[in-house]
Structure formats: structure tokens, C-alpha cells
Amino acid sequence: MKNNYSVKPKIMGILNVTPDSFSDGGEFNNLDSAVSQGKKMIDEGADIIDIGGESTRPGSKRISSQEQIDRVVHIIEAINETKPGHVEISIDTTQSEVAEAALSVGANIVNDVSGGNDDPEIIQLCAEKKCPYIIMHMQGTPETMQNDPSYDDVVTEILSFLQKRAEECIKAGIDKNDIIIDPGIGFGKKSDHNLKLLNNLNIFVNTKYPVLLGTSRKRFMGEICSVNKPSDLVGATTATTSLGVLAGVKIFRVHDVMANKQAMETAWAIKSLG
Numbered sequence: 001m002k003n004n005y006s007v008k009p010k011i012m013g014i015l016n017v018t019p020d021s022f023s024d025g026g027e028f029n030n031l032d033s034a035v036s037q038g039k040k041m042i043d044e045g046a047d048i049i050d051i052g053g054e055s056t057r058p059g060s061k062r063i064s065s066q067e068q069i070d071r072v073v074h075i076i077e078a079i080n081e082t083k084p085g086h087v088e089i090s091i092d093t094t095q096s097e098v099a100e101a102a103l104s105v106g107a108n109i110v111n112d113v114s115g116g117n118d119d120p121e122i123i124q125l126c127a128e129k130k131c132p133y134i135i136m137h138m139q140g141t142p143e144t145m146q147n148d149p150s151y152d153d154v155v156t157e158i159l160s161f162l163q164k165r166a167e168e169c170i171k172a173g174i175d176k177n178d179i180i181i182d183p184g185i186g187f188g189k190k191s192d193h194n195l196k197l198l199n200n201l202n203i204f205v206n207t208k209y210p211v212l213l214g215t216s217r218k219r220f221m222g223e224i225c226s227v228n229k230p231s232d233l234v235g236a237t238t239a240t241t242s243l244g245v246l247a248g249v250k251i252f253r254v255h256d257v258m259a260n261k262q263a264m265e266t267a268w269a270i271k272s273l274g
Contacts, residue, residue: 008268009245011261012048012090012253013041014216017071018055031074038079042087045261048109049083050253051076051102052092056113056187058146058219065097072098073105080106090134094118096125103129113138113187115165127173134180134212135165139188149188155200158183159207166209180251182212191220198240205248214253215240216260231255238263246271 017034038049053071054063076089083089090109091102096119099110103125111134116123126133137158139149151157162181170176183197183204194215204211215221216237217230225236234256241252241260245267254260 007250009249009264010047010251011045011257011264012050012212012251013038013044013046013257014253014255015041015049015051015075016055017051017053017075031078034075035078035082038075039082041257042083044257046087046257048088048090048251049079050090050092050109050111051079051107052111053098054093056142059143061143065095068093068095068098069101073101076102076107077105094122096121099125100129103131108132110134112136113142113184115161116168123169123172123174126169126178130175130178132178132180133169133174134182135162135169136182136187136212136214137161137184142187146188149190149193151193154189154193154196155203158197159203162204162209163207166207176209179209180212181207181209182214182253185213185215186218186220189220191223194218194220198243201244201247201249210250211244211248212251212253213240213244213249216254216256234259242267 015034015038041049051072053068072091080089088109089107090111091099091107092111093099094112094114099122109132110122110126112122113136115135115137123133166179166181169179181204185194185197201211217233221233221236222228222230225233227233237254237256238259241263244252245264252260252264
């Protein structure tokens, strides 16, 4: 996905097929409910459905590749059979074995929150399969990442990590146009780190790699808005989507597709005026 500034951003709908994700854990962890939610997000305008079988909420423990595969494969198959041709499926995993299983049944994007740190073979897999690879930054692991994360300069350090990892991916054989970068809002960051990253999205956009932004229902916005329930943060999320469009972000990973699609479309219409 080349970062063409004249191309409208995409909405990536989140489909967590887990019992313990921070916002929607347990809601879609069976075939019927997951497929129904996937169809709902597509009807509301999602361009990509991001399917994950392992929770990465703060404090979560890792599960085996086989457990992830058991959770996601049949759901990917079912959604792939019925989705419109323009809709893509992303597998949200850090494990090459899971990614390979998902790609074999219809997924066509790999979204790796570890940026290749968990399983370096995932990079080689994406090179071989010639599929887009999303590199996200995370300090630590989901289990430890919110244990007092610290940076000397959060923007510079994360930018450096993403650029270096992107160069490694290119050397491994991934097409430069298939690399997407994600600063990892909320993954090993305090509230002020997240806000600094959001205030400097243009720096990541200027790398010429498409940027993915994932702020949906994140806790730091709840702190700002004095809201405890993640599902009550739709308005806060749409604010960051509008900000991201104006900064040049190309993919928005969200739970609430319709509201964020409207925010994206409106911000894009304003931005397109030049």
C-alpha cells in the first residue's frame, strides 16, 4: 500500500476473537458472532477486517500459536467466503505460524504488534508471500508494557525503531510499498507519550511509509475525558481519526466503524480542498 497522498484513508475494523481483550473480550469469540460482527463492520464501511486470536491488552499473558490458529482460521475462512472483493483481511499476530495459517485461508495482510521482535521469521514469511506487513512499536510485552514505560524522546526513539525495522524488512525481501508503520499508541506508553505521538504524526507520515493509527477506545483518552468504560470513548476516538487524516495517516484501526468512517470522510473532504 503505497503512501499516495491523493488516496483516501482506509478504515480497519477490529475483530477480537478472544475472551479477554480490553474492550470487547468475549463478545465475538465464536464463529456466528464473529462473522456477524465482521459483516456489520463491512456494511458500515470497513475496508479491512483485522482478526486477532490473542489479547494484547496491558497485563495479558501470551498464548500458543496453535490456540490462536484454532480461534481464527475458521472465522477467516467464513468471512473470506462472503466479503466483497474490495475488503481485505488482516491477521493480528506476532507469530509466523499463525500468520502462515491465516494467509493460507484468505488473510492478505499481517499486523504484528511486536514489529518482528517476537518471531523474526514472520518478516521472511511476508517477503515470501508478498503481502503487506504492519510494523508496530511496543516497549516490552503486553504483560509488562505498562509497568512504568520511559523514553528520553518518545517520538525520535519510536521513529528510529520503525525506520530501522522497515529497512530490515526491505533487506529481507518485503517490497517497500508493502510496509506500513504504526507508532503503537498505548503499547508501552504513558498518556503524555501518546499525546506527543499524536501531536507529531506528520513526522511518521514524512517517512513515506503509510501510517496506521490505533487509538480506538484507549485508556489514555478515558483519563482525559474522565470516562471509565472503553465503549464510551467513541467521540474521543473520532477526534483522533480526524486529526490523523489531516496529518496524512492512511489506515485507522477502530472498533466503531461507522462513527470513524464519518469522521474520516469529513476530515478528508476538508483536507482535499488543499
